[in-house]
Amino acid sequence: MEEASIMDSEFKNLNTNHLESNVLFIGQDSCPPNYFFRGNNVRSNYVLHYILAGQGTFSSANRPAVSLKRGDVFLLPKDVPCFYQADGQQPWTYLWIGFTGTKIKTMLDGSKLGSQRYLRQVQDSQFSQYLNRLYDTLKCGNSLANDILAEALTYQMFYQLVTEFPGKASPTGGKAQQHLQLAQSYLEQNYRYSTCTVARLCEHLGLSRSYLYTIFKKGLTVSPQGYLTRLRMEEARQLLRASTAPVREIASGVGYHDEFTFSKAFKRYTGFSPSAYRQTRY
The missing domain is CATH 1.10.10.60 (Homeodomain-like)
Structure with missing residues (x-):
């Protein structure tokens, strides 16, 4: 799980309970220069990051490190070691959403994000719009109406992800x-x-x-x-x-x-x- 930094941070555990696609937590950080997460770098869930400002470096197991900036997203896959660090001159600010559930892997695998683990310049996409709407909705607290909206936005976000940034066709046909x-x-x-x-x-x-x-x-x-x-x-x-x-x-x-x-x-x-x-x- 993400660790909050000392600057401009927010974090919230969520109590939703949907087996197929459950949002576990959300958060946002404005990182100090060269900041990197010092906790367990192997997650037990899927954590999606959207970069709001600045830049940094991201790498995951068996993949080369890449430089990412405002408008990019990166994924910490379940059970995969990852490393990410804020730039020394223009450290990034990002939000994150943590997911679990039986359908999360299936939906991610249907997109380029699932295989590549990052996407560049998605800020003008429908996927980005629904991601931000989902985050704002999750910040509003629990109510029946809000929970229904959050679940709907989750599926709409993944729908836009797999249609706008589709992955390779399944090898099983x-x-x-x-x-x-x-x-x-x-x-x-x-x-x-x-x-x-x-x-x-x-x-x-x-x-x-x-x-x-x-x-x-x-x-x-x-x-x-x-x-x-x-x-x-x-x-x-x-x-x-x-x-x-x-x-x-x-x-x-x-x-x-x-x-x-x-x-x-x-x-x-x-x-x-x-x-x-x-x-x-x-």
């Missing part, structure tokens, strides 16, 4: 793509039930386990079981953050027969036990 979409839909609709398993998915679609594994790895870079686990764990994270329900109740609500099995899976996924995660602020 034809029937394989249809099968993948059907499999994703089945898991997303049924993961809360303990009867939802990869074996049941194969039976439901009439597909072999090895074929299903291949199309998931090719299209989503994750196995079917990994995708199912991600669905369950991401909702569990939201429930632990947003409610005081007992862990056994949350375990049952995301498809686990017992609290012990759920707790082991949750710790493997997050590095924390459910109770420890609930006490940790993100």
Whole structure:
């Protein structure tokens, strides 16, 4: 997560709870010269930065460093080491929005930003307009109307991103793509039930386990079981953050027969036990 600097900064944790696309936090910084983030440079979510003024340098794993300036955006992808530093003469001011959810990666991967991790001079785009509208809306606080508007703007922003800055076509096409979409839909609709398993998915679609594994790895870079686990764990994270329900109740609500099995899976996924995660602020 972003660290606020000592100058002209704002930061706000958000309590929205949408499994598919959830905004976790927003913030803005006017950085001192040569300032760089000294916290964990591997994020557990996706953080989108929009540069409002000044300039700086950005790099991510296995990619060359690039100089970015006002009107550019850059992305800190989930689980990818990144480094970014303000310029010594014209340090940047930027805003950021932190996202999580099962559809965020899919939407980002449909755009040039998902693969390149930065875009230049987007200030005149519809994407930029919706990004700024979303940020302003999120600053206004929680209400039913505002939450609905924020969710609508989130999807509109990603729609503009993938239409104005499209990525390369998916390597998975034809029937394989249809099968993948059907499999994703089945898991997303049924993961809360303990009867939802990869074996049941194969039976439901009439597909072999090895074929299903291949199309998931090719299209989503994750196995079917990994995708199912991600669905369950991401909702569990939201429930632990947003409610005081007992862990056994949350375990049952995301498809686990017992609290012990759920707790082991949750710790493997997050590095924390459910109770420890609930006490940790993100």
